Amino acid sequence: MRSSFKSVAGQFFSSYGMLGVLLILCAYFTVTTYRDEPTTGRAGAVALAKQLPGGARIVIVAQNGPDEDEFVAALRDELKTRGFPSPEIVQGDPPTVREKLEALAKSATPPTVAAASPTCHEWPLFDAVKKAVPALANLDVRSPQAGRSSAFLSSSNLSNIADQTAVIAIIAIGMTMVIITGGIDLSVGSLLALSAVATAWLIGAWGGADASSGAMLFAALSAILLATLVGAFSALMITVFNIPPFIATLAMMQVASGLAFIVTKGQSLYDIPPSFTWLGRGTGLFGLPNSVLLMFALYVLAHFLMTRTVVGRHIYAVGGNAQAARYGGINVKRILAFAYVVSGFVAGLGGVITASQLKAGAPTYGVGYELYVIAAAVVGGTSLSGGEGRIFGTLIGAFIIAVIRNGMNLMNVESYTQKVVLGLVILGAVLLDRLRRQRRA
Amino acid sequence: MKKPGFILCAALCVALTGCNNQASNQTDTQAAAPTGSPSAAPAGKGVIGVSLLTMTNPFFKEIGDAIDDEAKKAGYSTTITAGELDAAKQRDQVNDFIVKKVSAIVLCPCDSKAVGTAIQAANKAGIPVFTADIANLDKTAKVVTHIATDNYAGGKLAAKGMIEALNGKGKIAIISHPEVESGMMRTKGFKEVIAGDKGIKIVAELPGNGDRALSFKVAQDILEKNPDLDGIFAINDPSALGVVAALEKVSRVGKVKIIGFDGQKEAKQAIKEGKIFADSIQFPDKIGRTTVQAITKYLSGEKVEPQILIPTSLYHKAEAEKDPALK
Numbered sequence: 051m052r053s054s055f056k057s058v059a060g061q062f063f064s065s066y067g068m069l070g071v072l073l074i075l076c077a078y079f080t081v082t083t084y085r086d087e088p089t090t091g092r093a094g095a096v097a098l099a100k101q102l103p104g105g106a107r108i109v110i111v112a113q114n115g116p117d118e119d120e121f122v123a124a125l126r127d128e129l130k131t132r133g134f135p136s137p138e139i140v141q142g143d144p145p146t147v148r149e150k151l152e153a154l155a156k157s158a159t160p161p162t163v164a165a166a167s168p169t170c171h172e173w174p175l176f177d178a179v180k181k182a183v184p185a186l187a188n189l190d191v192r193s194p195q196a197g198r199s200s201a202f203l204s205s206s207n208l209s210n211i212a213d214q215t216a217v218i219a220i221i222a223i224g225m226t227m228v229i230i231t232g233g234i235d236l237s238v239g240s241l242l243a244l245s246a247v248a249t250a251w252l253i254g255a256w257g258g259a260d261a262s263s264g265a266m267l268f269a270a271l272s273a274i275l276l277a278t279l280v281g282a283f284s285a286l287m288i289t290v291f292n293i294p295p296f297i298a299t300l301a302m303m304q305v306a307s308g309l310a311f312i313v314t315k316g317q318s319l320y321d322i323p324p325s326f327t328w329l330g331r332g333t334g335l336f337g338l339p340n341s342v343l344l345m346f347a348l349y350v351l352a353h354f355l356m357t358r359t360v361v362g363r364h365i366y367a368v369g370g371n372a373q374a375a376r377y378g379g380i381n382v383k384r385i386l387a388f389a390y391v392v393s394g395f396v397a398g399l400g401g402v403i404t405a406s407q408l409k410a411g412a413p414t415y416g417v418g419y420e421l422y423v424i425a426a427a428v429v430g431g432t433s434l435s436g437g438e439g440r441i442f443g444t445l446i447g448a449f450i451i452a453v454i455r456n457g458m459n460l461m462n463v464e465s466y467t468q469k470v471v472l473g474l475v476i477l478g479a480v481l482l483d484r485l486r487r488q489r490r491a
Numbered sequence: 492m493k494k495p496g497f498i499l500c501a502a503l504c505v506a507l508t509g510c511n512n513q514a515s516n517q518t519d520t521q522a523a524a525p526t527g528s529p530s531a532a533p534a535g536k537g538v539i540g541v542s543l544l545t546m547t548n549p550f551f552k553e554i555g556d557a558i559d560d561e562a563k564k565a566g567y568s569t570t571i572t573a574g575e576l577d578a579a580k581q582r583d584q585v586n587d588f589i590v591k592k593v594s595a596i597v598l599c600p601c602d603s604k605a606v607g608t609a610i611q612a613a614n615k616a617g618i619p620v621f622t623a624d625i626a627n628l629d630k631t632a633k634v635v636t637h638i639a640t641d642n643y644a645g646g647k648l649a650a651k652g653m654i655e656a657l658n659g660k661g662k663i664a665i666i667s668h669p670e671v672e673s674g675m676m677r678t679k680g681f682k683e684v685i686a687g688d689k690g691i692k693i694v695a696e697l698p699g700n701g702d703r704a705l706s707f708k709v710a711q712d713i714l715e716k717n718p719d720l721d722g723i724f725a726i727n728d729p730s731a732l733g734v735v736a737a738l739e740k741v742s743r744v745g746k747v748k749i750i751g752f753d754g755q756k757e758a759k760q761a762i763k764e765g766k767i768f769a770d771s772i773q774f775p776d777k778i779g780r781t782t783v784q785a786i787t788k789y790l791s792g793e794k795v796e797p798q799i800l801i802p803t804s805l806y807h808k809a810e811a812e813k814d815p816a817l818k
Binding site for chain 2: 087113114115116117118143144145147148149151169172173174175177178179201204206207210213214217318320324327331404407408409410412414415416417418455456459460462464465466
């Protein structure tokens with residue numbers, strides 16, 4: 051048991067060289083986004099309470115939000131155990147805070163020390179209040195001491211990255227299969243838009259903002275079916291009429307996008323109940339977004355399909371050498387068709403997730419996604435010549451792209467430079483593929 | 492396998508290190524502040540996260556540049572991004588801002604309705620959101636204030652320009668865009684002032700959807716039906732330029748007076764050449780600066796109006812000739 055785990059792990063790391071790249075990237079961004087950041091929540095409150103001068107009249111200042119509530123509650127308890135007189139509490143947006151502070155200033159015993167949450171401490175509010183209100187001119191404003199932490203390596207950011215990559219990664223499953231067969235599918239971005247629009251339109255038609263869960267589910271399934279059918283149509287063109295995949299899917303990209311614009315008249319459809327955001331914004335197991343859980347589940351399923359089933363082996367065989375596969379008794383056309391249908395299916399699913407995340411459907415969604423999706427597959431080690439590639443490699447590829455985008459955003463890199471870096475990464479990955487091929491030859 | 496992998500990693504590190512230098516320049520103001528002390532020393536005021544509609548339209552680029560400049564003056568650092576018309580990308584950018592715990596977020600929504608979910612996420616994290624130029628229409632999402640051109644007053648101003656162009660007498664047409672709030676308000680203001688002038692009569696009003704090609708066709712139809720037309724009000728510059736093309740086709744440029752709206756460079760050039768009589772021009776620079784001022788005001792605890800309107804001004808040939816930006 052133990053040794054088999056070891057061999058599986060060994061195989062995993064040797065097969066997924068890109069995992070190393072991903073880990074290096076993560077380490078890099080962890081270090082570069084390391085900075086002094088004020089300790090928030092309970093820890094911040096405890097640290098702050100230790101520094102407050104005894105006997106002072108304290109006002110706790112915080113804004114709204116879960117972190118801030120925790121800060122206020124923890125600080126109040128801490129002050130109580132330390133024997134401070136019970137503090138005033140001022141919580142809200144800046145105008146509310148100011149109003150309440152000014153009201154406190156008029157009392158017989160105005161506060162002398164403000165214990166502010168880190169966010170409030172950044173506001174120019176205290177300077178303004180001190181100038182404007184004489185009773186508070188000497189207010190001592192304190193905030194939790196800074197601790198070192200990385201903006202990149204925080205649980206909220208990691209969940210954010212997974213959330214951002216979920217749609218691309220899910221669509222990339224289909225793309226990986228298509229590319230392994232030696233083809234390409236350019237229609238996925240438009241299919242995403244068509245599916246998102248169809249979902250929003252059907253929900254609008256079946257009750258709009260009051261639509262039942264059943265209606266929403268049915269709308270989502272219909273939209274996915276629609277995208278799958280478009281995928282099947284591309285497959286038909288490619289297998290029966292021998293149109294090159296590039297051309298067939300390029301044409302479907304135009305058709306699907308055009309249909310999405312026709313259905314919506316170019317507007318966004320938003321007559322959707324709030325509960326529809328469950329898929330895109332709700333959280334489930336381990337606090338991960340539902341879309342991310344779905345992504346992992348689909349990857350496990352696809353990995354199983356590609357490595358443990360006949361269909362999977364045939365997909366590799368067709369991509370490796372279609373002629374040989376045909377002689378070997380494989381129904382090549384059926385395998386090709388399967389890949390494009392799966393690609394349409396996952397693109398449709400991506401559309402439903404996007405519509406759920408944004409609580410609206412618009413024909414402008416998904417523009418340029420085909421390139422991100424292809425990039426995810428290629429960066430993940432799928433060869434554009436077909437026959438080679440791994441499902442989990444694609445997941446890693448999708449994460450590499452998402453991590454670079456997110457990391458650069460956190461580092462304040464402006465968007466023009468981001469494009470250059472992303473382009474270089476994709477180029478680097480293809481270069482890697484070439485070098486590997488040459489070495490083997 | 493190992494060697495190429497190493498090369499890629501090295502290339503990546505070099506590329507990213509390059510970015511880092513640039514990034515550290517941008518964040519200097521924040522990094523330099525004494526963050527360790529718990530005292531009243533003013534810390535860096537934090538970051539303003541901006542997601543524009545697109546960087547390719549000079550109007551939004553100018554808003555972004557103005558925000559950047561004004562924010563630096565006020566002691567903030569900025570992160571300026573653009574959704575590039577993609578609502579999902581804009582949502583990702585807002586999520587990154589939330590993770591970064593920026594002090595305020597400025598949005599030019601890519602989709603007035605779909606932007607609601609992103610704003611709600613910011614609301615939940617307690618980060619104030621400001622919209623510039625394009626409003627949020629999702630009522631469940633909370634925006635501190637919306638800063639935009641006063642399209643209604645701008646329409647009135649355009650009407651004054653028309654009365655001036657025709658000396659208060661003549662037949663005119665409107666190329667409108669009734670589906671869009673801004674287009675509607677411009678037409679409304681324009682008509683109200685024209686109604687008070689007995690000499691000018693509106694003989695046609697057709698939608699050009701703010702699109703150059705469609706306005707070109709519509710203007711041709713209008714000219715066909717009203718050969719004695721004296722003036723046309725086009726609700727934005729692309730429409731006005733479409734009308735110019737239609738007039739050029741029938742050699743009546745300059746004879747039919749056009750009043751446009753926006754102040755894009757191409758239209759200003761056309762004003763200089765006498766093809767368009769005047770434009771009611773917008774001020775993206777002022778929209779950007781006013782946005783930062785509203786942020787400072789709000790974070791200082793002052794009340795901010797839910798909407799701040801920036802007036803337009805009338806731009807004639809005389810102004811165009813003095814404009815250093817034009818050839």
